[in-house]
Amino acid sequence: MSIDRRMFLAAGAAVTALPFAGAFAAAPSGSEMRTRAQSLLDALDEPQRAAALFGFHTPNRLAWNFMTGSRRAPGLALEQMTPAQKDLALDLLATAASAPGLEKAMNIMLQQDILRDEWGKGSADRNRERFSVQLYGLPSETGTWAWRWEGHHLSLSFTLLDDQVISTTPSSYSSEPNTVPSGPYRGLVVLKEEEALARALYSGLSDTARQRALVWPRSPGNILSNGGTERTLAAELAGIALGDLPQDQADMAARLVEVYTTEVLPAPMAAAQTGLNAQQDMTALRFAWGGADLDGSIYYRLTGQDILIEFASLRDQPLHLHAVFHDTARNFGRHLI
Numbered sequence: 001m002s003i004d005r006r007m008f009l010a011a012g013a014a015v016t017a018l019p020f021a022g023a024f025a026a027a028p029s030g031s032e033m034r035t036r037a038q039s040l041l042d043a044l045d046e047p048q049r050a051a052a053l054f055g056f057h058t059p060n061r062l063a064w065n066f067m068t069g070s071r072r073a074p075g076l077a078l079e080q081m082t083p084a085q086k087d088l089a090l091d092l093l094a095t096a097a098s099a100p101g102l103e104k105a106m107n108i109m110l111q112q113d114i115l116r117d118e119w120g121k122g123s124a125d126r127n128r129e130r131f132s133v134q135l136y137g138l139p140s141e142t143g144t145w146a147w148r149w150e151g152h153h154l155s156l157s158f159t160l161l162d163d164q165v166i167s168t169t170p171s172s173y174s175s176e177p178n179t180v181p182s183g184p185y186r187g188l189v190v191l192k193e194e195e196a197l198a199r200a201l202y203s204g205l206s207d208t209a210r211q212r213a214l215v216w217p218r219s220p221g222n223i224l225s226n227g228g229t230e231r232t233l234a235a236e237l238a239g240i241a242l243g244d245l246p247q248d249q250a251d252m253a254a255r256l257v258e259v260y261t262t263e264v265l266p267a268p269m270a271a272a273q274t275g276l277n278a279q280q281d282m283t284a285l286r287f288a289w290g291g292a293d294l295d296g297s298i299y300y301r302l303t304g305q306d307i308l309i310e311f312a313s314l315r316d317q318p319l320h321l322h323a324v325f326h327d328t329a330r331n332f333g334r335h336l337i
Contacts, residue, residue, distance in 0.1 A: 029268055030163040033095045034139040037147060040088040041135065044076070048085075052076035056137030056144055062332055064148065066155035066172035066324070067226070070112070070122030073150040075132030089133050093149055096158055096168075101264030104173050107190045108154045111176060118183040121176075126152075144337055153322075159333030167333040168269055170230070170326045177319035193259045194311055194323050198300050201252045202289050205245070212240040216290030219297040221315035223322045225308060230326040234308040238301060239288025253287050257302060260309045260325040276327070280304045306330065 041049060052075055054060055060074055078086050097105060109128040115121040131151030139145050146159040153174035159167040175190040205213060215238045225233055242250040261277060262270040285307065290299030297316070302309040306329040314320040329335050 029095075030160050030165045031141070033092065033147075033158065033160065033165065034141065034145075034163060036088065036092040036095055037135060037139040037145075040085065040092055040133065041139070043085050043088055048076050048080065051080070052133055053135050053138070056146065058136065060134070061136045061146060061148075062228075064155050064157055064170050064172075065150070065226075066153055066174055066322075068150070068152050070116075070126035070130065070152065072130055073132040073134070073155075075134035075148070075150065077132045077151075078129035079127065086129075092133065092147070093156075095266065096149070096156055096269075097264055098266050098270065101173075101266075104190060104264065105149075105154055105156070107188065108173060108175060109151070110185070110188075111180075111190065112152060114180060114183065114185055115176065118180075119177070122152075144333070146333070157332065159337070161333065161336055165269055165272075166336050167327065167330045168265060168273070169331050170324060171264070172322070172324045173264065174322045174324075176317070176321065178321045179319060181319070191321055191323060193256070195298075195313065195321060197252060197256055197259070198311060199294070199298070201249060201256070201287070202300070203294070204249060204252075205240075209240055209245060209249075210289075212244075213287055213289045214292060215239055215288045216299060217292045219291035219299040219312060219315065221297050221299070222312050223299075223310040223324055225310055225324060225326060230308045230331065231328050233301070233310070234303045234306075234326070234328045236303070237286065238303065239286040241283060242285045242287065243283030245287075250282070253285065253302065254282060257282075257285070257307065257309065260302075260323070261307070276306070276330075280307060 044052060078089060081089060094102060109131055112126050112128045112130060116124065116126045131149060131154065134148040134150060136147065137145035141163050144161050146157065149156045153176065155172045157170055158165055173191065178190050180186055180188040202210065202213060242253050257277060262273045265273060285302060285304040288301045291297055297313050299312040306327050308326040308328055311323045
C-alpha cells in the first residue's frame with residue numbers, strides 16, 4: 001500500500017483518513033520501534049542504507065530542521081523508496097504518533113502537494129513523499145540509537161536507550177496553508193487548536209493580565225529557537241505565570257500544553273509525558289504573547305521548568321504557522337546520554 005492509498009479525501013469537509021488502524025492494535029513501544037526500524041533497514045539496498053543510516057554521534061543528529069522548504073532533508077526520502085519500502089517507513093512512523101498525531105503528520109505531508117499545485121510555492125517537484133527517515137546508530141535492544149522523520153514543516157525526533165524511548169523532542173508540527181482556502185482540499189485545517197485556543201486565551205485575559213502577557217507589541221514573525229537557543233529562551237521569565245490567571249484561563253493554557261506534549265504521542269509515550277508534565281509546577285508556567293494587532297502576525301511562548309513551546313504565524317502570511325515543542329532537559333536524550 002503506497003502513501004497515496006493511505007490518504008484519501010472524505011466526503012464533506014476535507015479530512016485525511018488513516019485506514020491502517022492495525023498499526024495501533026498494540027501499544028507502540030521501544031521494542032516495536034526497533035523491530036520496525038530494523039525491518040526497514042533490512043529492506044533497503046546498500047545505497048539506500050548508506051543514505052538513511054548515520055553514526056549516533058554525528059552532529060546531524062542534533063541539527064534538526066523543520067524548515068527545509070521543498071528540498072529534501074538528510075536521510076532517505078519516501079520518494080526514493082519502493083512501494084514496499086514506503087510501507088515499512090510508514091509503519092515505523094505509526095509507532096511514534098497517536099491517531100491524531102499521525103493524522104496531523106500526514107496532513108502536513110499532503111500540504112506539500114497543495115503548496116505545489118494550488119499556491120505554486122517551491123520547486124515544481126515538491127511533493128508529499130519528500131519526507132526522510134534518518135537512523136542514528138543501528139537499532140538495538142541495548143545501548144543507544146535514534147531516528148527522525150523530517151521534511152518541510154515536520155520534524156519528529158526519538159531517542160532510545162536499552163529499548164526504551166527516552167526522548168520524543170524536539171518536535172515540530174507546522175503548517176501552510178493551515179486552513180486550505182481553495183482547491184480539492186478546501187476546508188482542511190491541519191493545526192486545529194494551536195492557534196485558536198491561544199487566541200481565545202489571550203483575548204480573554206483581563207486588561208492587566210494582557211499587559212503582563214504582551215511582551216512583544218509586534219510579533220517576532222517566526223519562532224526563535226532554531227539555533228539551539230531553547231534553553232536560553234525557556235529561562236527567560238517572559239509573560240504572565242499561570243498561577244496569576246483565573247482557573248479557567250489556566251486550564252486553557254494547560255490544554256495547550258497537552259496539545260503539544262501528549263496528544264500527538266501514542267499511549268505509552270503519552271503516559272510517560274503526562275507524568276513528566278505532572279512534575280512541572282504548572283502555576284509557574286508562563287504564557288507570553290507577541291502581536292498586539294490580532295489581525296497581524298502573532299507569536300506566543302509557554303515556558304516552564306523543562307517546557308518550551310513556541311508558535312508564530314509568519315509576518316504577512318496568516319495561514320503560515322510554525323509550532324515547536326522542546327523538552328529542554330531531555331531533547332535528544334541528553335539527560336541520560
